[in-house]
Amino acid sequence: MVVFSLLAYAVVTYRNRIDDDNREPAQVYGSNQVELAWTVIPVLIVLALFMASSRVIATIQNAERPANAIEVVATGHQFWWEYRYPGLKVVTANELHVPVSDPSNPTPTFITLLSADMDHSFWVPRLAGKTDLIPNRMNHTWIDPHEVGLYLGQCAQYCGTQHAKMLLRVYVQPRAEFDRWIQEQQQQAVTNQAVSEGRQVFESTACVNCHTVSGTRANGRFGPDLTHLMSRDTIASGVADNTPENLRQWIENPDAIKPGARMPAMGLGARQVEAVVAYLATLR
Amino acid sequence: MATESVTFPAALPISRPLVDRLHEWVTTVDHKRLGILYIGYALVFLCIGGIEATIMRVQLMVPHNDLVPPQVFNRLFTMHGTTMIFFVAMPIVFGFANYMLPLMLGARDMAFPRLNAFSFWLTAFGGLLLYFSVLGASGLYGAGNAPDVGWFAYAPLTSQTFSRGHSTDFWTLSLLVSGIGSIGTAVNILTTILCVRCPGMTLGKMPMFAWLILVMAFLVLLCVGPLTAAQIMLTIDRYLGGHFFDVQAGGSAVVWMHFFWIFGHPEVYVLVMPAFAIVSEIIPVFSRKGLFGYPFMVAAGLAIGFLAMSVWAHHMFTVGMSSSANTFFVMTTMAIGVPTGIKIFNWLATMWGGRIHFKVPMLFCLGFLFQFLIAGLTGIMLSAAPFDWQLGNSYFVVAHFHYVIVGGILFAVFGAFYYWFPKMSGWMYSEILGRLHFVLFLIGFHLTFDFMHIPGLLGMPRRIYTYEPGRGWDIWNLIVTAGVVFQGAAILVFVGGLVWAYFRRKPAGNDPWDAWTLEWATSSPPAPYNFAVIPVVRSRRPLWDLKHPEDPDWKYDQ
Numbered sequence A: 001m002v003v004f005s006l007l008a009y010a011v012v013t014y015r016n017r018i019d020d021d022n023r024e025p026a027q028v029y030g031s032n033q034v035e036l037a038w039t040v041i042p043v044l045i046v047l048a049l050f051m052a053s054s055r056v057i058a059t060i061q062n063a064e065r066p067a068n069a070i071e072v073v074a075t076g077h078q079f080w081w082e083y084r085y086p087g088l089k090v091v092t093a094n095e096l097h098v099p100v101s102d103p104s105n106p107t108p109t110f111i112t113l114l115s116a117d118m119d120h121s122f123w124v125p126r127l128a129g130k131t132d133l134i135p136n137r138m139n140h141t142w143i144d145p146h147e148v149g150l151y152l153g154q155c156a157q158y159c160g161t162q163h164a165k166m167l168l169r170v171y172v173q174p175r176a177e178f179d180r181w182i183q184e185q186q187q188q189a190v191t192n193q194a195v196s197e198g199r200q201v202f203e204s205t206a207c208v209n210c211h212t213v214s215g216t217r218a219n220g221r222f223g224p225d226l227t228h229l230m231s232r233d234t235i236a237s238g239v240a241d242n243t244p245e246n247l248r249q250w251i252e253n254p255d256a257i258k259p260g261a262r263m264p265a266m267g268l269g270a271r272q273v274e275a276v277v278a279y280l281a282t283l284r
Numbered sequence B: 001m002a003t004e005s006v007t008f009p010a011a012l013p014i015s016r017p018l019v020d021r022l023h024e025w026v027t028t029v030d031h032k033r034l035g036i037l038y039i040g041y042a043l044v045f046l047c048i049g050g051i052e053a054t055i056m057r058v059q060l061m062v063p064h065n066d067l068v069p070p071q072v073f074n075r076l077f078t079m080h081g082t083t084m085i086f087f088v089a090m091p092i093v094f095g096f097a098n099y100m101l102p103l104m105l106g107a108r109d110m111a112f113p114r115l116n117a118f119s120f121w122l123t124a125f126g127g128l129l130l131y132f133s134v135l136g137a138s139g140l141y142g143a144g145n146a147p148d149v150g151w152f153a154y155a156p157l158t159s160q161t162f163s164r165g166h167s168t169d170f171w172t173l174s175l176l177v178s179g180i181g182s183i184g185t186a187v188n189i190l191t192t193i194l195c196v197r198c199p200g201m202t203l204g205k206m207p208m209f210a211w212l213i214l215v216m217a218f219l220v221l222l223c224v225g226p227l228t229a230a231q232i233m234l235t236i237d238r239y240l241g242g243h244f245f246d247v248q249a250g251g252s253a254v255v256w257m258h259f260f261w262i263f264g265h266p267e268v269y270v271l272v273m274p275a276f277a278i279v280s281e282i283i284p285v286f287s288r289k290g291l292f293g294y295p296f297m298v299a300a301g302l303a304i305g306f307l308a309m310s311v312w313a314h315h316m317f318t319v320g321m322s323s324s325a326n327t328f329f330v331m332t333t334m335a336i337g338v339p340t341g342i343k344i345f346n347w348l349a350t351m352w353g354g355r356i357h358f359k360v361p362m363l364f365c366l367g368f369l370f371q372f373l374i375a376g377l378t379g380i381m382l383s384a385a386p387f388d389w390q391l392g393n394s395y396f397v398v399a400h401f402h403y404v405i406v407g408g409i410l411f412a413v414f415g416a417f418y419y420w421f422p423k424m425s426g427w428m429y430s431e432i433l434g435r436l437h438f439v440l441f442l443i444g445f446h447l448t449f450d451f452m453h454i455p456g457l458l459g460m461p462r463r464i465y466t467y468e469p470g471r472g473w474d475i476w477n478l479i480v481t482a483g484v485v486f487q488g489a490a491i492l493v494f495v496g497g498l499v500w501a502y503f504r505r506k507p508a509g510n511d512p513w514d515a516w517t518l519e520w521a522t523s524s525p526p527a528p529y530n531f532a533v534i535p536v537v538r539s540r541r542p543l544w545d546l547k548h549p550e551d552p553d554w555k556y557d558q
Helices: A002-013 A032-061 A175-186 A193-204 A244-252 A270-280 B018-027 B031-060 B070-105 B113-136 B167-195 B208-239 B253-287 B294-308 B323-335 B337-351 B360-383 B385-391 B395-425 B431-457 B474-504 B542-547
Strands: A070-077 A080-085 A090-093 A095-099 A109-115 A120-122 A131-133 A139-143 A149-154 A167-173
Touching (some): A032 B323, A032 B337, A070 A120, A070 A131, A095 A175, B031 B070, B031 B474, B070 B167, B070 B208, B070 B253, B070 B395, B113 B167, B167 B208, B208 B253, B208 B294, B253 B294, B253 B337, B323 B337, B323 B385, B360 B385, B360 B431, B395 B431, B395 B474
Antiparallel strands (some): A109 A139, A120 A131, A149 A167
């Protein structure tokens, strides 16, 4: 602001007036005192800013992990997020659930960041700054949310065709609700005889190469774990609502929803698609 | 002694056949012609890069727009970034350096005229190679595709696994080739400044332009090497089974980042130094006052050059470096604000007590000062790592570096263009069209890049081809796109001004600005040999001494 006002003042005051003759103004070549002043003062400002920043860096990066912290391993994939809760034996995708943290007894969530393929970046602006997920490297970040709610974010490092649709959803829940969610996620997939045709289609095609449904022979790890697919609000990494109609469209042709997604169109017949959708819709 | 000028080719009739004239341009080793080639070449690519940017802005105007598919959008931003940095910004500053240095130093040409031509054509073919990818990248069936890896091409996106075909190879080779051209130019500039100054011009009496271009050339020499090395390593990875960046075989994606940014950050100063150089020439002339604090300006330029080599990892605050490494790069990055501040203060002090003439070059320089100040402030904000963790790779950063490159460098370059156009062509430009260009560009620039900060603050990352409605980004993106209309109009006016000057052919005279450096002591445009008699100087402003024999500068120079 100060410099800007000086600039404005100089421009207005020292403009060439029409009544000026062609005399040149007094030539001033410099002044050591003035130079010293506008060197030393910025040095002091920079020093203060630097000390403040380095304190914040140390506080954030060297934070102690409390014993009751939640531990999550997040793995970036083209173009979705995999979350594992190692202590709790829970695997999910794209929608991260964490308990709200009480400032008097904080239960922060410490996230280990890995990547299966590309550089990605975990960025939920209202929870924390971004940290990259880099293949062949282990990074860490932590969040300590004090308010329940849904927090949105998205991948912040260009990672390929669908970088734009690699959305992040973090559900911050009251502790009891979170515990219930964990319990549900720990269950094996439900089996329902009514949809055995869909299950049969699912298990006899390439679906199982990439997707896992616990308790079945589907154990692929290239795509999201589908054991509790219906407990999620969205599919395709936050791109579409998790409705049977969207699921059907997604299975028929993923490119229609997310062009460039890694899942291929499976080329199933209409009847088979209906059956698979019916099967998936039971995976609560 | 050197009065045999009548026999030089400048005296040839203008009505030679077109083929002959073209042949002269292609085979020229004259630094002025090469300078004009550089500038013209850069302006063509500026239009191409601008069209790419326009398509991207139209795509992002509203959420869920489907003007272009994601694959095309990714190619657009890759090509836009690569084009603007390597084939617009660098050639245009090289062009001005090439044209002006020998004239300002009182020399007849650059130290190595043939190397100069070689460097230009390498750069030129580098650009053509990049755009040839549009035709030939897939290598088969003539169905090519431009590279889509982003202008900093992070590994492992560039590996054979993820980048099939040859689009990445075109990118790699075009930067390799133009990089060798840049190194040649840097060597040439260094040698010219250090070895072929006219009698009496000690280093301390060089125009500030020469000092800052000297710093630029050092930076090019230091920083383009790592980029070239990285391109070679990448090619080895892709074709000879190397594993430098191949993460699946124990390579490191972070090593690529270090290689790229140890080039990438000094590169910013490679572009900013010439902008400083230009402004340091124009502001004194249009304020009618010598540059304030010359020795401090030199020292600040050297300090920036030195610090610029130690700040690269501030592009990598989010890759998980240790807290001490992050702290170090915060310190060096913030420190660079001090010499930059000294420069801004000195320009202000130059205007202070002067008599400012608001001609078009000066208007652009004032725009530069104002915008560079803001870019510096957002730069200081981003230098604080915790702030960068939030805003790195968001539209805030995009707005910040466009403030530097468009608001700072491009404004200064337009200033330079209007300032030296009369010298280069011999004709005067239209003051009215020039002002219209300035006003339109100023409006367009601020509409686009002021409002671009806001979606970044609201969490919008860069390089996304579309976005969800309801995040509060929509209206800002619409405003940002609206600014493009004004910028496009400004460029049309600029081209119109060139055409006007060409047909009007209003003689500019040798010294239209009543300026003080040696390029104004010769004819407009200068003869191929620049000076009939090599000048002898006694101060930093030789023409001031001539015009004011009662009060010459050399009485005061230390």
